[in-house]
Amino acid sequence: MQEKHFYEYAVIRFVPKVEREEFINVGIIMYSKRAKYIKARYTLDKEKLRLFSSELDMDSLCSHLSVFDKICSGTKAGGHIASLDIPDRYRWLTAVRSTSIQTSLSRSGFSDNLDATFDRLYEELVM
Numbered sequence: 571m572q573e574k575h576f577y578e579y580a581v582i583r584f585v586p587k588v589e590r591e592e593f594i595n596v597g598i599i600m601y602s603k604r605a606k607y608i609k610a611r612y613t614l615d616k617e618k619l620r621l622f623s624s625e626l627d628m629d630s631l632c633s634h635l636s637v638f639d640k641i642c643s644g645t646k647a648g649g650h651i652a653s654l655d656i657p658d659r660y661r662w663l664t665a666v667r668s669t670s671i672q673t674s675l676s677r678s679g680f681s682d683n684l685d686a687t688f689d690r691l692y693e694e695l696v697m
Contacts, residue, residue, distance in 0.1 A: 574680040577602040577687065580664045580673040581695050582612055582638065584631065586623035588668050594622060595696045599638060599673065600688050601660040607684050608656045610638035610663070611692055634671050638663060 582597035596619075597612025612635050619626055640648035641659050651662050664673040681687035 572682040574682050575602045575605045575607070575684055576678065576680055577605075577607070577684060578660065578676045578678045579688075579691055580676045582610070582635070583672045583674065584619065584622070585670050585672050586619075586626065588670065592622065593672070594618060597635065597638070598688070598692045598696055599642070599660065599663055600684070600691065601656055602681075602684055603657050605684055606656055608642045608660055609685075609688055610642050611688075611696075612638065613696060631670075 577600055579598055579600035581595050582599060583593040584596045585591070585593045596614060597610060599608075599610040601608040614628065614631065614635075616628060619628075619631075637648070641652045641663055642648075644652050644659070646652070651659060654662070664676055666672075679687070
């Protein structure tokens, strides 16, 4: 029997006007300390995003979201935060912020296949 891993995940949200508290789910981040697993994925549906804001700078949004990739990868491109251990990187990425890119509260579960669980959550919560 395959071992079940405890994991945590949060939904990545785009909040075009923070004062309105409206958001659209654009991605997900998930980690498991024991499995040394951290992964983020996001998708920008330009048509859907334009419904929220006609003044949207897609290049800037893509640039800001790419920070999730850089920090999750643990490479120098992610700066100092990417050199932290996986739980600290996850906590930094999911810290409460009042910016246009935010994450939901962290949720948790157990999985015997983290990649499959990640894909399922992504499909259910983002797509």
